[in-house]
Amino acid sequence: MTQLIPTSNHYLLEVSLDDLHRESRTWLSEIEFWRLELAFYHQLLEKINRHLPGAEEKKRLDHFQHQLPYFQDELLDQYEHDIREHETLLRNMIQEKAPFDEQLYREKHKKYESQLEAFGLEFKGYRKDLYAFSEKYI
Secondary structure (H helix, E strand, O other), X not given: OOOOXXXXXXXXXXXXXXXXXXXXXXXXXXXXXXXXXXXXXXXXHHHHHOOOOOHHHHHHHHHHHHHHHHHHHHHHHHHHHHHHHHHHHHHHHHHHXXXXXXXXXXXXXXXXXXXXXXXXXXXXXXXHHHHHHHOOOO
């Protein structure tokens, strides 16, 4: 049996702008949830810190603690800012029914999708390592 393989990434029907809007709103919800997780992890690490027996464990704890501001203040803040700006652009264009470069908008949307997917994978690894580390102390 032969398998059909697309020869390009161009499809007859592209995702609607409404669908892109919904996807952006979902990303903002995910970012908010990640922020809640980070706040929980901060509290968890503070509690673990009181029970660590030695310097080696404290080094490992520091590693986890130093990643929190990186995730929160650098990555998530930037992603949230960019996506809100992206959403505002779309809303303004739709409300004003003004012409805009839809292809450029879609390319940026795809870029944000890739960034959040990569962040999700990185954060999942952090979470897995943190759970393995913390289970010894709780």
